[in-house]
Amino acid sequence: MSGLSEPATTRQEEDEVLASPRRTALLTAAVVAITVVLFVLVAVHGTLARIQRIDNWWLRLMISGRTAPLTAIAKVFNVLGLVYVTLPVRIALAGFLALRRRWWHLIAFTAAVVMSELSLAR
DSSP: OHHHHSOGGGSOOOOOTTSSHHHHHHHHHHHHHHHHHHHHHHHSHHHHHHHHHHHHHHHHHHHHTOOHHHHHHHHHHHHHTSHHHHHHHHHHHHHHHHHTTOHHHHHHHHHHHHHHHHHHOO
């Protein structure tokens, strides 16, 4: 409980998010470039057809290996991924980060959740 009564000035500072701005900028540019290339490749009809063939091959492979125990495990993971499970976990984690005053971590976590949900929106 002593950690709760410490003044804010003695609290350990949050790690610098941008410790190396040049490296961070280069990494960000690389990720953006790779993302743009992948989006363009998917938009091209010929590439999309190749990707679909790989996807169909993978689907056939996964169907051929179905067993009752693996299907049961997959169903458990499906339930764990439902909003009824993930939403309380997300809220608890966001609350924990806020209570710990890890603002950059909270912002990054919230941005990741929002982007994830937007990417699933149809």
